[in-house]
Amino acid sequence: MIRIDSVTKRYPDGTVAVDRLSLEIPDRSITVLVGPSGCGKTTTLRMINRMVEPTEGAILLDGADVRQQPVNTLRRSMGYVIQNAGLFQHRTILDNIATVPRLLGWDKRRARARAAELMERVGLDSALAKRYPYQLSGGQQQRVGVARALAADPPVLLMDEPFSAVDPVVRKGLQDELLRIQGELGKTIVFVTHDIDEAIKLGTMVAVLRTGGRLAQYAPPAELLSAPADPFVEDFLGADRGIRRLSFFTSAGLELTSEPVVDVDATAEQIAAAAAAGTPYLLVTDRDGRPLGWSEPGELTAGAVDPDRLLSPGRPFEQGRDSLRAALDGAVLSPTGWAVAVDGTGKVSGVVSQAAVGEAIRAAHAEDRTDAKVAG
Amino acid sequence: MNRFFDLPSDLQHSWFGLIGLHLREALLPVLAGLLAALPIAQLCVRFRWLYPPVLGLTTVLYAIPSLAFFVVLIDYTGQTELTVMIPLAVYSLVVLVPAIVDGVRSVPQETLAAATAMGLGPVRRYLQVQLPIAVPAIIAGLRVATVSSISLVSVGMLIGNQGALGNLLNDANIYHRPELAVNSVLTTAVLAILADGALVLLRLLLTPWMPRRTGRPARVAEAARPDTATPADAAVPALEDAAR
Numbered sequence: 001m002i003r004i005d006s007v008t009k010r011y012p013d014g015t016v017a018v019d020r021l022s023l024e025i026p027d028r029s030i031t032v033l034v035g036p037s038g039c040g041k042t043t044t045l046r047m048i049n050r051m052v053e054p055t056e057g058a059i060l061l062d063g064a065d066v067r068q069q070p071v072n073t074l075r076r077s078m079g080y081v082i083q084n085a086g087l088f089q090h091r092t093i094l095d096n097i098a099t100v101p102r103l104l105g106w107d108k109r110r111a112r113a114r115a116a117e118l119m120e121r122v123g124l125d126s127a128l129a130k131r132y133p134y135q136l137s138g139g140q141q142q143r144v145g146v147a148r149a150l151a152a153d154p155p156v157l158l159m160d161e162p163f164s165a166v167d168p169v170v171r172k173g174l175q176d177e178l179l180r181i182q183g184e185l186g187k188t189i190v191f192v193t194h195d196i197d198e199a200i201k202l203g204t205m206v207a208v209l210r211t212g213g214r215l216a217q218y219a220p221p222a223e224l225l226s227a228p229a230d231p232f233v234e235d236f237l238g239a240d241r242g243i244r245r246l247s248f249f250t251s252a253g254l255e256l257t258s259e260p261v262v263d264v265d266a267t268a269e270q271i272a273a274a275a276a277a278g279t280p281y282l283l284v285t286d287r288d289g290r291p292l293g294w295s296e297p298g299e300l301t302a303g304a305v306d307p308d309r310l311l312s313p314g315r316p317f318e319q320g321r322d323s324l325r326a327a328l329d330g331a332v333l334s335p336t337g338w339a340v341a342v343d344g345t346g347k348v349s350g351v352v353s354q355a356a357v358g359e360a361i362r363a364a365h366a367e368d369r370t371d372a373k374v375a376g
Numbered sequence: 377m378n379r380f381f382d383l384p385s386d387l388q389h390s391w392f393g394l395i396g397l398h399l400r401e402a403l404l405p406v407l408a409g410l411l412a413a414l415p416i417a418q419l420c421v422r423f424r425w426l427y428p429p430v431l432g433l434t435t436v437l438y439a440i441p442s443l444a445f446f447v448v449l450i451d452y453t454g455q456t457e458l459t460v461m462i463p464l465a466v467y468s469l470v471v472l473v474p475a476i477v478d479g480v481r482s483v484p485q486e487t488l489a490a491a492t493a494m495g496l497g498p499v500r501r502y503l504q505v506q507l508p509i510a511v512p513a514i515i516a517g518l519r520v521a522t523v524s525s526i527s528l529v530s531v532g533m534l535i536g537n538q539g540a541l542g543n544l545l546n547d548a549n550i551y552h553r554p555e556l557a558v559n560s561v562l563t564t565a566v567l568a569i570l571a572d573g574a575l576v577l578l579r580l581l582l583t584p585w586m587p588r589r590t591g592r593p594a595r596v597a598e599a600a601r602p603d604t605a606t607p608a609d610a611a612v613p614a615l616e617d618a619a620r
Binding site (some may be wrong): 072073076080081083084092132 | 394484486487488489490491492493494495496497506508509511583584585586587
């Protein structure tokens with residue numbers, strides 16, 4: 001465990017970057033430091049590996065002050081990933097990744113074998129091993145940065161806005177990849193970002209810092225969204241925190257109905273039976289049960305369904321795996337106001353109305369409050 | 377044409393002998409300049425306030441005419457090659473110090489921070505990260521210093537015929553043999569061009585990590601190609617470079 005104990009960083013000109021900050025960073029989980037620029041989040045991170053020395057207070061790693069061991073030994077025991085990757089442009093990808101093992105005295109062959117193994121782990125094609133950084137895309141460079149940090153298998157990983165310089169699509173991929181790698185390796189990760197969405201997606205615990213280096217709130221992301229400590233945190237979370245909070249509620253409890261669902265080959269009787277359910281639209285599926293689109297019952301003729309004339313089914317959600325946020329999103333996007341639920345294979349398992357999703361949200365909130373009371 | 381290479385005996389050297397002498401008198405000062413410039417530049421990078429005065433000083437030294445330098449030095453080093461080479465070494469600093477400072481400063485902040493965070497101490501950071509990344513800038517400086525040094529050696533003629541190929545100019549005058557002057561100028565120019573080409577080649581050999589073509593499309597094309605770069609690939613940009 002990393003314990004940040006009442007740490008202050010004051011610069012000679014009097015600026016206070018971090019102000020009496022105390023945090024307990026649990027092992028084997030991702031702790032995110034988030035806040036606007038000038039909130040001291042990077043300074044805090046850099047105090048953990050002593051790239052910045054605190055003016056007051058101490059940082060304890062498994063109970064021992066980080067100042068007790070030689071600085072370079074400490075740093076080699078912590079992986080570090082930086083914005084723009086910070087790769088050594090004059091070394092090949094393989095040699096970049098092998099940097100810390102080489103510093104630790106591994107022989108070249110073993111360090112390179114380890115580097116090759118890590119390239120695979122972070123999803124890099126082995127054909128890139130002999131390339132130089134300029135030949136890689138930003139996303140690939142960042143993967144190399146992560147591999148390089150993991151090379152000596154350090155228990156701690158410090159990540160300083162690692163994904164903020166890549167485009168949103170690549171960023172999402174890198175975030176998912178980090179979560180996957182973390183699932184396999186279980187490192188103690190301290191992650192700095194200014195992006196609250198990234199913090200909520202990645203963090204087991206999220207520390208929100210305010211300008212001047214003071215802790216505003218330290219909580220798991222769901223709690224942050226449901227109970228922001230003060231107006232600053234609430235404002236920082238943004239206008240749609242209610243919607244985003246739905247990400248933490250499962251869609252498993254949604255009551256689906258499959259009555260208004262027919263397949264393209266449905267007979268006149270089947271269409272009539274589905275229409276009898278009383279819903280304004282029917283969902284048409286293909287022969288494998290995948291959603292094709294919505295249609296008013298009167299527009300459907302048995303044996304002559306034209307898929308091109310159907311209304312888009314919107315974005316289906318997978319019940320149980322996706323959250324209520326995805327279900328609500330599906331219902332809002334759907335032209336009919338009904339969301340389509342599918343199973344793991346993409347087959348329609350039922351449909352649900354906006355009203356029913358709303359009901360589930362109210363129920364989830366009520367349950368959450370009860371839990372909070374019990375926990376309190 | 378046979379008179380062209382028929383050098384007067386007072387030079388005490390064949391044409392090739394003069395070339396060897398010329399190269400020694402021109403290149404040793406650049407080498408000495410480089411060895412002096414490296415620590416000076418590192419101090420300038422480390423202590424930022426030092427850079428402007430150092431830059432000013434090297435410029436002032438460069439402004440001293442070589443003749444004035446010779447007059448001062450002759451008391452100590454006599455009419456020797458050393459008297460010619462010392463000013464040349466000092467002159468090279470005006471190019472080399474800023475080249476190295478700019479090169480070392482061109483290392484991106486993230487790269488330096490990453491190096492520090494991985495536990496590279498200051499010496500390793502300098503030798504393994506800053507210096508290699510500064511190589512293109514340093515060689516760019518060396519090219520200018522080398523070419524100017526090769527042309528400046530000729531002045532050494534004025535202190536007891538220590539000007540190597542420059543001595544031919546004097547002989548051309550005394551013996552009324554203009555072809556010796558042409559020989560001197562052409563040979564010096566060819567030496568300068570060859571030395572410059574050698575440095576370009578050295579840069580290409582030392583920096584396989586540099587983008588060979590500018591612009592993003594090239595980078596994508598590089599990344600898409602499965603095989604690694606072949607020597608033939610390296611030769612093409614070398615020609616392009618030479619053409620510039």
